[in-house]
Amino acid sequence: MDIIMFFINQIFREASLFLGIIALVGLLIQKKSFSEVLQGTFKTIIGVVILTQGVSIIVNSMLPLSGGFNQLYGIQGDAVLQPMGSEALISQFGSQIGISMLLAFLINVFVARFTRIKNVFLTGHHLFWFAFIFVAVGVENGLSGLGLVAFSTIFLAVYIIVVPALIRPYVKKVIGDDSFTLGHPTVILSLVSGWVGKVFGDTSKSTEDLKFSPKLNFLREITITSSLVMFIVYMVVGILLGDAATEVYGTDRNMFVYSLMQGILFGAGLTVLLSGVRMMLAEIIPAFKGISDKIIPDAIPALDCPIIFPYAPNAVLIGFIVSMITSVITIILLGGTGLFAYAILPLTITCFFEIGTASVIGNGTGGVRGAVLGSAVAGVLMIFLVGFSIPFLANTASDWIVIFGGNDFSLWAIISGLFGRLFG
Numbered sequence: 001m002d003i004i005m006f007f008i009n010q011i012f013r014e015a016s017l018f019l020g021i022i023a024l025v026g027l028l029i030q031k032k033s034f035s036e037v038l039q040g041t042f043k044t045i046i047g048v049v050i051l052t053q054g055v056s057i058i059v060n061s062m063l064p065l066s067g068g069f070n071q072l073y074g075i076q077g078d079a080v081l082q083p084m085g086s087e088a089l090i091s092q093f094g095s096q097i098g099i100s101m102l103l104a105f106l107i108n109v110f111v112a113r114f115t116r117i118k119n120v121f122l123t124g125h126h127l128f129w130f131a132f133i134f135v136a137v138g139v140e141n142g143l144s145g146l147g148l149v150a151f152s153t154i155f156l157a158v159y160i161i162v163v164p165a166l167i168r169p170y171v172k173k174v175i176g177d178d179s180f181t182l183g184h185p186t187v188i189l190s191l192v193s194g195w196v197g198k199v200f201g202d203t204s205k206s207t208e209d210l211k212f213s214p215k216l217n218f219l220r221e222i223t224i225t226s227s228l229v230m231f232i233v234y235m236v237v238g239i240l241l242g243d244a245a246t247e248v249y250g251t252d253r254n255m256f257v258y259s260l261m262q263g264i265l266f267g268a269g270l271t272v273l274l275s276g277v278r279m280m281l282a283e284i285i286p287a288f289k290g291i292s293d294k295i296i297p298d299a300i301p302a303l304d305c306p307i308i309f310p311y312a313p314n315a316v317l318i319g320f321i322v323s324m325i326t327s328v329i330t331i332i333l334l335g336g337t338g339l340f341a342y343a344i345l346p347l348t349i350t351c352f353f354e355i356g357t358a359s360v361i362g363n364g365t366g367g368v369r370g371a372v373l374g375s376a377v378a379g380v381l382m383i384f385l386v387g388f389s390i391p392f393l394a395n396t397a398s399d400w401i402v403i404f405g406g407n408d409f410s411l412w413a414i415i416s417g418l419f420g421r422l423f424g
Helices: 002-011 015-029 034-073 085-092 094-114 124-140 145-175 187-200 214-220 222-249 255-295 305-311 313-335 348-352 354-393 398-404 408-423
Strands: 119-121 300-303
Touching: 015 034, 015 094, 015 255, 034 124, 034 222, 034 255, 034 398, 085 094, 085 124, 094 119, 094 124, 094 145, 119 145, 124 145, 124 255, 124 354, 124 398, 124 408, 145 187, 145 300, 145 305, 145 354, 145 408, 187 354, 187 408, 222 255, 222 348, 305 313, 305 354, 313 348, 313 354, 348 354, 348 398, 354 398, 354 408, 398 408
Parallel strands: 119 300
Antiparallel strands: none
């Protein structure tokens, strides 16, 4: 029992070590060499550690801006970034997150083996973050122990089984075959964009028929684009704050220099995060894939959204720009309504990854018009999703959802949160 408790409290609680064990098992099943097993296991662990450090840097880069928006909206105190925070949640409930991941994945494999739903969720880091969200919702509703694990496992299993199947026809429309689907929190935004494109679009004119100036190629690099966008946002908010900016931001530096450095800090954090993601995916996906291949013939992988970017790269850029414009306008309009009792920040990452993907889907169903209109609607919907989801994570992961939400994370936080309030 002491050994079991050691693994539960000390190993499973550490998300990096737990994912490392999953990679280890997958590599051993595939009968990899000792060198490959050691390399794959440690790269997975290190990748998760790098990922979490990137999240920490990004959160720290956004904290002063949250205070700035609160000041502009007339909100007293910090109504978004709560004391517990995502890092503390991972630290305290790492074992529940890890166990939920493993159980939900096994359920996914079982369903794929014995039913017609053949997609297997192989986007390892999103498997972790959805487990993280569902555990946070469970904690918010007073769940603990086995109840918390059961709650998060059920919702995680439903998500990774059902949602990739919903987006699968739209992915097939874009890529021209049925070789993969998406395992990414873009699905609600992509479904909306795909529907808008289908109803209002025109497939005769694709985004890939458009020619962009080479001078705009830098916008394709998300770390640079994010840095520039956050720099501009800091400057605009600082100008609107006027003389109060230095006090609200907590700095005595020149506003231009301070805004530039905060933008660069955000970009650096995103670079670190993506580096960790790439390292982890390079090891954990082959391990997952090896397990599924041996158990499930003809499995269809649900993969990360960048895999679809090459099919319509112009659409990705259009989706990012259009959604940034519509989402910022929505934030400004909502700021004076009092609808949300906390600040909503520009969701740069969601605009690029989730709505960039949604734009590709919109282009597939409705060409240029589908990409533009789909991205515009998704940009507005994104703000409402993140706004309505924050109360369900108010004491745990609100600091995380306000930066990475506005997508399936937010939608399913709301769905699971409503169930939690009924039965928690």
